[in-house]
Amino acid sequence: MTGFAPRTSEVAEVIRIPGRETEFIRDLRSPNRFLVNRAAFTDDTVLAREREEVFARCWIYVGHVSEIPKPGDFVAREVAGRPILFTRNSAGEIRVLLNSCSHRGAEVCRERRGNQRRFRCFYHSWSFDNDGRLVSMPDEDGFPEGFRKEDHGLAQPTSVDQYRGFVFLTFNDEAEPLVDYLADAKYYLDLTADQAAADIGMAVQSGTHEYSMKSNWKLLAENSSDGYHAIPVHKTYLDVQKSRGDQIAGNTEKDWKASHAFDLGNGHTVTVKQAPWGRPIARWQPSMGEDTKAVVEESYRRLEQVHGAERAELIANLDFNMLVFPNLVINNIMAVIIRTFYPNTPGHMNVTAWSLAPKDETPEARRVRNESFLSFLGPAGLATPDDNEALESCQRGYQSRPGEGWSDVSRGMDKVDPANWDELQMRTFWRRWDELMGGKA
Known part of the structure; x- marks a missing residue:
């Protein structure tokens, strides 16, 4: 499978991107380290600035x-x-x-x-x-x-x-056109939209997931494309899939194939991989049940008819978690979730999520999708509650040193080709956030 990124770099970010130290981030060189001031997660004045400098200025x-x-x-x-x-x-x-x-x-x-x-x-x-x-x-x-x-x-x-x-909005009189703002995130939005033929289109399924978390919104921005936590935090889900026949090793480097992380511009980030779970759009796994195999294989044949063999392979088998800065997540993994989140206080956010599917999906295929979607991505599934607890645990942990401490986001910082379990995607988010917040030394 090729063509999974619109652009790559042959130079590590520590060479491409100058180091800087501001109120909230320390992007250091020699030694290479990236630290985030935990006051960014707890300070009321930070949230007030975010509302003006981030949410009122971005698309x-x-x-x-x-x-x-x-x-x-x-x-x-x-x-x-x-x-x-x-x-x-x-x-x-x-x-x-x-x-x-x-x-x-x-x-x-x-x-x-x-x-x-x-x-x-x-x-x-x-x-x-x-x-x-x-x-x-x-x-x-x-x-x-x-x-x-x-x-x-x-x-x-x-x-x-x-x-x-x-559809996006902005309240910024000086905002660049949306097509420019999205930068290389458009590549992955195209892959998502192309799960359906252009004359049919994708559709949000009826029903909305709405819930809240006692954690800072930026923790969910980090978590949404973080591959490093998948094995320890989502062990229950992976164990269940393994017990149903999927080839899951329980090891990061063995389970995530063709794994990469990319800076898509303007703070947007994505991690890509081929994961061990099934995808209802066209990748069958034993955990989905033998009775679903023909349904999933038919979905793949339809992709080939619409897009040809090479792009069908990409659409069917590329798993990705994308953040469109500041607060839109498209997780195209064991199903497609659209997720947004917004802070109420530094330690509390509201989350809204929808399932996206081909509009002409058959009832049988839709059943397979819903089962796959809800088992992992639903708010009562085997994974989303794990993430929620992890983020709330972080927020509670910050009270051990109120207004103090720094989080380390350095993993993979000196790599030319970081993987999805590295942290380039978080650093990309934080650099853009700090820039908009007018980070001062």
Whole structure:
């Protein structure tokens, strides 16, 4: 299998990237070390700065186009701490509106999803269309001379754009175009979207996983592409798969084939490998059950018909965990998960996740996918609770030295080709985070 990265480097990062020491990171040379100040996980003032310098400046994931297929469809959710309406106008165009009435600020929609032409605020009955325009209000004549409805539409982000069905917003007037912001993350979004034929597309499955964690949001950013923890933390899952017949050695270097980590630009990172578990898109393993083998093999044949043998092989057998900076995770492993997370306090975050699948997947194939997805990626599966406990344990551990201490993120720092169990991906995240936070020496 070839072609699993858009670009590689023949020089180790300690040569390519100058060292620096700031308030929060120590990117050291001779000896090579990368340290993160644990105050970044616990300090209230850090979170206040993140809201302004990271979440208000970057492109932030909103949702997938498949969630609102028809004109008038909408989903109400929080994005980066702001209540929004993700909808389509009467012409079928995507809109993102802030869910706050321009009159006194109440939510104009208190339902989670649906289809409607108007959003009416329950407080004073101001009504807005799904382009955000104020269209009606009681006692309009009671407002003073010069009042104009067109001046009181719902607020909207500075920009909204999409790539391969993934919709993003930004509140930054100076933000670069989304296609530039995504940089080489587009390569892996393409691999994800290409699990379905272009004229069919991928779709978010019904149902949303929502849960919270008593840990800092950046710990989940680290964890989401961290291969180093997989063997010790997810031993139960791997043991179960092994007991069902999968060839699992329980050893990092033996189990993860073709393992690499890449800096994709703008803080985006990915780890890639061929893992020992099955993938419902087209890689059968005994743990999936003999009765599913024909279903999975048929999925592979369909990939070959659509994309040809070489790209079908790549789509079917490349496992990857990608972070689109700052808080979107696409884990394309034993199924595809879209996961976002946002901090409430330095030690608490909300997490939202969805399963993504080919829109035309057969009921039999969808059953195989759901079983594979929920066994590992679901919030009650054999792995996600392990991750949650590990991150909460870190957050508790920081209380042993409040406001002090440094975490070591140095593994693989001097390698030309770091593996997914190294930590280039975390260092990439931290360098971008520190840059946006205006890291001072």
